[in-house]
Amino acid sequence: MSMLRLIGFGPEGWAGLLLLAALTTIAVTLTALAIGAVFGALVAWARLSRSLTARLLGDAYTTVFRGVPELLVIYLCYFGGSTLVTRIGALFGGEGFMGLPSFLAGALAVGTISGSYQAEVFRGAYLAMSPGEIEAGRAIGMSKMLRFRRIIIPQVLRFALPGLGNVWQLSLKDSALISVTGLAELLRESQVAAGSTHEYLLFFATGGALYLMMTSVSNRVFDAAEAHVGRSFRGGIGRG
Amino acid sequence: MSQSPVVALEARNIHKTYGALAVLKGISLQAHEGDVIAILGASGSGKSTFLRCINMLETPDDGEIIVAGETILMRRRHDGRLEPRDRKQVDRIRTELGMVFQSFNLWSHMTILQNVIEGPIHVQKRPRAECMAEARALLEKVGIGDKCDHYPAHLSGGQQQRAAIARALAMRPKVMLFDEPTSALDPELVGEVLRVMRALAEEGRTMLVVTHEMGFARNVADRVMFLDEGRVEVEGPPAELFRDSGSERFRQFISGHER
Amino acid sequence: MDIDFLTSTFLQLLAAVPTTIGLFVLSVSSGAVLAVVLAWMRVSGNFVLDRIARAYVLVFRGSPLLIQMFLVYYGMSQFGVIRRSLIWPLLRDPFSCATISLALCTAGYAAEIFRGGVLGVPGPQIEAARACGMSGFLLVRRIIAPIALRQALPAYSTEVVLMMKATALASLVTVWEVTGVAQRIISHTYRTMEVFLCAAAIYLVLNFIIVRLMGWLEYRLSPHLRAMPQHARPRPGMVG
Numbered sequence: 001m002s003m004l005r006l007i008g009f010g011p012e013g014w015a016g017l018l019l020l021a022a023l024t025t026i027a028v029t030l031t032a033l034a035i036g037a038v039f040g041a042l043v044a045w046a047r048l049s050r051s052l053t054a055r056l057l058g059d060a061y062t063t064v065f066r067g068v069p070e071l072l073v074i075y076l077c078y079f080g081g082s083t084l085v086t087r088i089g090a091l092f093g094g095e096g097f098m099g100l101p102s103f104l105a106g107a108l109a110v111g112t113i114s115g116s117y118q119a120e121v122f123r124g125a126y127l128a129m130s131p132g133e134i135e136a137g138r139a140i141g142m143s144k145m146l147r148f149r150r151i152i153i154p155q156v157l158r159f160a161l162p163g164l165g166n167v168w169q170l171s172l173k174d175s176a177l178i179s180v181t182g183l184a185e186l187l188r189e190s191q192v193a194a195g196s197t198h199e200y201l202l203f204f205a206t207g208g209a210l211y212l213m214m215t216s217v218s219n220r221v222f223d224a225a226e227a228h229v230g231r232s233f234r235g236g237i238g239r240g
Numbered sequence: 241m242s243q244s245p246v247v248a249l250e251a252r253n254i255h256k257t258y259g260a261l262a263v264l265k266g267i268s269l270q271a272h273e274g275d276v277i278a279i280l281g282a283s284g285s286g287k288s289t290f291l292r293c294i295n296m297l298e299t300p301d302d303g304e305i306i307v308a309g310e311t312i313l314m315r316r317r318h319d320g321r322l323e324p325r326d327r328k329q330v331d332r333i334r335t336e337l338g339m340v341f342q343s344f345n346l347w348s349h350m351t352i353l354q355n356v357i358e359g360p361i362h363v364q365k366r367p368r369a370e371c372m373a374e375a376r377a378l379l380e381k382v383g384i385g386d387k388c389d390h391y392p393a394h395l396s397g398g399q400q401q402r403a404a405i406a407r408a409l410a411m412r413p414k415v416m417l418f419d420e421p422t423s424a425l426d427p428e429l430v431g432e433v434l435r436v437m438r439a440l441a442e443e444g445r446t447m448l449v450v451t452h453e454m455g456f457a458r459n460v461a462d463r464v465m466f467l468d469e470g471r472v473e474v475e476g477p478p479a480e481l482f483r484d485s486g487s488e489r490f491r492q493f494i495s496g497h498e499r
Numbered sequence: 500m501d502i503d504f505l506t507s508t509f510l511q512l513l514a515a516v517p518t519t520i521g522l523f524v525l526s527v528s529s530g531a532v533l534a535v536v537l538a539w540m541r542v543s544g545n546f547v548l549d550r551i552a553r554a555y556v557l558v559f560r561g562s563p564l565l566i567q568m569f570l571v572y573y574g575m576s577q578f579g580v581i582r583r584s585l586i587w588p589l590l591r592d593p594f595s596c597a598t599i600s601l602a603l604c605t606a607g608y609a610a611e612i613f614r615g616g617v618l619g620v621p622g623p624q625i626e627a628a629r630a631c632g633m634s635g636f637l638l639v640r641r642i643i644a645p646i647a648l649r650q651a652l653p654a655y656s657t658e659v660v661l662m663m664k665a666t667a668l669a670s671l672v673t674v675w676e677v678t679g680v681a682q683r684i685i686s687h688t689y690r691t692m693e694v695f696l697c698a699a700a701i702y703l704v705l706n707f708i709i710v711r712l713m714g715w716l717e718y719r720l721s722p723h724l725r726a727m728p729q730h731a732r733p734r735p736g737m738v739g
Contacts, residue, residue, distance in 0.1 A: 063703065064699060064703070067660070067664070067699075067702060067703050067706045068664070068698075068699045068702050068703065069664040069665075069666075069667030069668075069678055069702060070664065070667070071667045071668065071670065071671075071678050071682075072667065072678055072681060072695060072698055072699060072702075075678075075681070075682055075685055075691065075695070076691055076692070076695045079685050079686070079689060079691040080691035080692055080695070083689055083691060130345070130348065132341060132343050132344075132345035133345050133346070133347050133348065135297060135341070135345060136339075136341060136345035136346070136347065136404075136407075137347075138297060138334070139295055139297060139334060139337075139339040139341075140334065140335065140339075140358075140359040140363060140407075140408075140411060141331045141332065141333075141334035141335035141359065141363045141364075141411070142331070142359070142362070142363055143327070143328075143331050144327075146362060146363065150358065150362060151347055154349045155347075155348070155349055158349055173562070173563040173564070174563075175563075176563035176565045176566060177563075177565060177668075179565070180671070187563065187565060187566055187569075190566065190569075191569070194569075194573065199577075200569070200570075200573035200574045200576075200577055201570065201573075201574035201577050204566055204569050204570040204573065204574055205570065205574070207566055208558075208562040208566045208567070208570065211561065211562040211563060211566065212557070212558065212561045212562055215560075215561040215562070216557075216561065231391070232348060232349055232350075232351075232391040232392075232393060
């Protein structure tokens with residue numbers, strides 16, 4: 001069937017490009033998650049803080065980036081970012097329009113959004129911790145830094161794991177929206193292939209199937225990680 | 241019974257207020273090396289608060305803490321509250337005071353063995369091999385040597401508390417502080433923990449024990465201190481106190497707690 | 500701050516709000532109906548139905564909404580049989596395509612939420628109902644569904660808010676809802692921040708209204724979780 005050839009690896013086949021695009025998707029999602037982890041940790045800290053200003057700022061961040069459509073955030077980062085870059089470039093004597101690289105804009109956008117979800121996850125994980133264990137750290141003479149490193153961080157990460165698994169899935173799917181910036185990730189590549197061959201159903205279905213594979217594998221990986229980490233609990237994470 | 245003149249721990253005139261409520265109204269205590277002091281009192285009498293002031297888990301509003309001759313340096317903030325002047329000194333002194341909590345407070349993400357070696361390795365910076373060997377010996381001593389690689393959640397309450405005792409001992413503290421160590425345990429499990437504590441007392445450890453266990457206070461402690469409403473109501477050797485303390489409140493307290 | 504620009508932007512965006520709301524209401528309601536069917540299939544005990552529903556949920560939760568939308572919008576036109584059918588004019592319209600796609604997607608998520616609600620109905624309460632002779636549709640209608648709904652409401656509120664954000668994707672299949680209009684203004688004027696703020700404000704207000712509505716619904720459905728009203732409290736002297 002000619003359809004099979006189209007999604008195969010031959011001269012007419014788009015398989016290579018699609019797989020490359022899938023890798024781009026994974027790369028941009030990982031970058032976004034890393035950015036989101038930094039923002040998320042900061043916002044979680046702000047929301048747990050004693051300072052009212054910090055709490056309000058943290059709440060504002062979470063409200064805005066969980067409530068506003070992802071597409072708008074991407075436009076903000078891409079168009080806004082490009083404007084910024086062009087202005088900075090003009091300062092240095094550059095001319096014309098300079099675009100913010102779409103990978104960067106996309107990762108920043110999805111990262112900022114995932115940051116608001118990660119903040120919730122970290123905050124919940126921190127609150128789930130047993131305060132007695134931190135006290136034991138104090139009683140044994142641990143400094144604040146040591147307590148943070150040896151007790152708080154390992155425990156927060158353990159409790160945060162299920163939530164982070166969800167955030168990963170969410171970000172993986174959000175990354176498809178980065179296609180509007182022109183980045184050659186999976187959705188864009190599927191679009192290009194579909195458009196050039198007019199085999200819309202075939203290529204969007206294939207793209208969808210590739211996304212499904214990525215989310216399924218992610219599920220397995222996170223389940224395994226939770227099982228490994230949950231062995232210190234009596235009944236798995238969330239209990240005991 | 242202790243004959244040692246060395247003062248291992250001294251608390252002078254400790255005051256603590258929470259908002260409008262004065263919980264400690266000037267408590268003083270002197271513990272010589274080898275002393276086992278049982279601190280008794282009704283709920284709200286301030287006994288746990290007093291213990292927690294000793295290792296600065298709570299900051300007293302007035303008074304001094306002197307551990308092995310070293311005074312914890314304090315200073316007054318602009319809002320009048322007292323605070324330790326040197327955080328590092330507090331951390332260091334805490335390593336000399338081993339604390340055992342009512343709810344064990346073992347670190348749930350580490351195995352028992354890892355719990356015990358955590359302080360010695362990361363706070364005291366002792367060599368790993370030495371800490372491991374000592375940890376295993378201590379866990380053996382408290383009777384759970386075979387549970388080294390188990391996580392706290394998989395142990396019974398009594399086992400967890402004994403592990404917590406081993407963890408405190410691993411720091412080689414000068415004084416052991418026990419904050420109601422058996423109050424959170426099922427009755428059948430209380431005995432195994434008390435046995436370990438008795439063994440420590442007989443070894444000559446300096447121990448401050450906040451407890452409701454009258455048997456321990458009567459038979460193991462060298463001295464009993466009874467707190468009532470933030471003050472020391474009576475204090476003395478258990479034999480004397482339990483026979484005739486001269487205090488009506490203490491008599492009422494014992495009769496309410498005797499089994 | 501250019502008040503004129505902000506005002507004109509705001510008015511343009513507001514003009515698109517009815518479209519957004521239309522997409523939202525239609526997709527959420529039809530999606531909910533489909534979700535009930537899917538949830539029933541999952542808890543029915545019938546192996547085949549369960550598997551089909553599971554596959555549906557897996558596909559629609561595991562792939563990005565955008566690719567689903569493209570599949571419906573571009574892919575449907577490939578089928579001659581659909582092109583020649585009576586509903587073709589409906590399916591050709593971008594608004595309908597977007598609505599259908601949104602509904603299909605939310606059905607996948609909502610199905611799991613409703614299923615969770617059903618599974619959360621306390622067994623003893625169902626037993627009590629059976630003990631007085633209830634069964635079949637009566638049991639579902641009077642006992643299971645009401646309790647399941649109350650259990651599911653918090654999670655479903657979250658899903659509903661997500662749907663409001665999801666309507667933004669319709670702009671990528673040429674529906675002129677708020678985000679689409681915003682993007683057009685940005686690409687003409689490059690005043691990204693101002694447009695973003697206007698659009699974000701609109702979405703945040705819409706979300707706020709939805710959250711309030713869902714909160715009111717939860718409140719109305721849970722008098723049993725609140726303190727007794729004064730006049731109903733037992734007083735001394737009352738019989739029994």
